[in-house]
Amino acid sequence: MRYDLAVIGSGGAAFAAAIAARRKGRTVIMIERGTVGGTCVNTGCVPSKALLAAAKARHIALRQHFPGIRTTAGEVDMASVTEAKRALVDTMRTAKYVDLAADLGWEILTGSARFVDGPAVDVDLAAGGRTRVDAEHYLVATGSTPWTPxxxxxxxxxxxTSTTAMELTTLPRSLLVIGGNHVGxxxxQLFARLGTRVTVVEQEDRLAPGEEPEISAGIERVLADEGIAVQTGSTVSSVRREDDxxxxxxxxxxxTDDEIPAQAVLVATGRRPVTxxxxxxxxxVEHGPRGEVPVDENLRTQNPRIWAAGDVTGHPQYVYVAAAHGTLVADNALDGARRTLDYHHLPRVTFTSPQIAAAGLTEAQAIEQGHVCECxxxxxxxxxxxxVDRNTRGLIKLVAERHTGRLLGAHVLADGAGDVISTAVYALANHMTVTQMADMWCPYLTMAEGIKLAAQTFTRDVTKLSCCAS
Known part of the structure; x- marks a missing residue:
């Protein structure tokens, strides 16, 4: 059988493409050498946020700040926490991936794929034997994996790594985290809140080096307040074991050189494409300089019948980018749509507490691109x-074009920042000015109101407003 689309990988990009292709009535086959579902559901978004939520619950029990309320928290049963996470992952993988593929009518082959002349794909089946897959179009959606320096x-x-750390059934007494970006x-914070003594080492001169300096300083204060040691501008060159x-x-x-002792080391220095x-x-199809699969704006590779989507392309490593890529490939490969994506208002979130969220340009990026900014x-x-939440740790920064007032970027450090940033995404997508944002309706006593208040600071002193008068 010759398929309309053969997909290598089974994560967000792969499933989005397969779903879109089946909706068009096209035939699909998928090849996966590991666990169905890819990074997000198995080793990324879902398990990490489940564990972060558990750690936050313990942290609140230990350090809640409302007068008259008493809470306590004992030792952590890490085996039970990890088992609950696994059960959630298994349930979501089955319902949202394995069963969905069966319901929508495509086969998932378990085995390792390799391109051969044609192009075609030879598959070494996990159960033994080999088969060849022929398709009109092929999609490489093999994702990324933790990279170790x-x-x-x-x-x-x-x-x-970020993958293996989430499988621990006992907590290390102390942990060195190498890397101070979003995963690190x-x-x-996850392990510190569960009771581990944590040190973070980041080679750049500040944590979250891709964010605004004010955000970096703010999250470092938060970590320090929670007992996490931070060393920036520092590079780990060697490790050795002494006893345990x-x-x-x-x-x-x-x-001068220094040493940090820890019971365990977690390397969180980024991810690399899996090819x-x-x-x-x-x-x-040749690899790019970081091991990525080079694609054009339509996500087609150097071979006109082979496409790539998601982390493997070197594009921003977010599951919603991967999903958008997958749908785009289905449209472009199967319908000749020649669609492209606009990343200028793409949001990003780091799920610390408070969260870090941003969309658009930083002040430095705006200046580099030639904008005259006002922030x-x-x-x-x-x-x-x-x-009212008794938690004022954080800030909101807006970057605007001075002569037009057009919003160029928004940056938030706050509880719920991942939800708040959606307001800025819509403003950026519609090229709104900060004046327009300042005059928009916004429900009172929501964190999203902070975006409106930040916009108002361009023309007025918000400290002189009553609490509910804008």
Whole structure:
């Protein structure tokens, strides 16, 4: 049988493409060498946020700040926490992936795929034997995997990644997290709130180096308040084991070498595309400089019948980007739609507590692109929702074009920032000005009102407003 679309991988991009193709009445086959569902449901979004929610519940029980309310929290039964996470993942994988494929009518082959002349795909089946898949179009949606930098001794002593850390059934007494971006920050706070003593080392001069400096400073204060040690501008060069401890040697700019002892090390230094064993070069598709599969704006590779989507392309590594890619490939490959995507208002969220969320340009990016900017920073102490929640840790920063007032970027450090940023996404998508944002309806006593208040700071002093008069 010759299929309309053969998909290699079974994550967000793969399923979005397969669903879109089946809705068009086209034939689909999917090939997966590992666990069906890809990163998000198995080792990424779902399990990490489930564990973060559990850790937050314990943290609130230990440190809730409302007068007259008493709560306590005991030791953590990590085996039970991890088992509950696994049960959730298994349920979602079955309902949203395995059963869905069966319901919509495509087969999932379990095995390793490799391109051969044609192009076609040879599949070494996990159950034994080999089969060949022929299709009009092929989609590479194999995702990404944690990347480990070359640190002397790391392999010998053993280390955790964001994937393996979420399978622990006992908590380490102490943990060194190498990497202070979104994954490292989430994992650091997760384990600290469960009772582990945590140190974060980041080679850049601040945490969350891709965010606004005010956001970086704010999240560092939060971590310090929760007892997490942070060393920025520091590079881990070697590790060795002494008894039950790992000793990490590191150098901080302008200082001598130092050492950090910890019972375990978690490496959170980014992810790299998964393309090993695919044989892409044999069908005219070369890798990019970071191992990604190069694609044009329509997500077509150098071979006109082979497409790529999601993390493997080197595009922003978010599951909603992968899903949008998958649908786009189905339209372009099967209908010749020649669609493209606009990333200028793409949101991003780091699920620390408070969350970090942003959309659009940072101030530095706007200046680099030639904009004359005007920016405002609103501390959460001026947002009524934060006041009644007794949690004013955070801020909202808006970046606007000075002569037009058009919003260029929004950056939020707050509880619920991932929901708040949607307001800015719509404003950016519709090229709104901060004046228009300041005059829009917004329900009172919501964190989203902070975006409106931040917009109002461009033309008025919000400290002189009554609590519910805008």
């Amino acid at each position: 070359p640190i002397t001794g790391l392999t010998a002593v053993g280390y955790l 920050l989430e994992q650091a 401890l790992v000793i990490a040697g590191h150098r901080t700019a302008g200082t 090993d064993g695919l044989g892409l070069a044999d069908v005219g 405002r920073v609103l501390p959460l102490e001026h947002v009524p929702r934060a006041l």
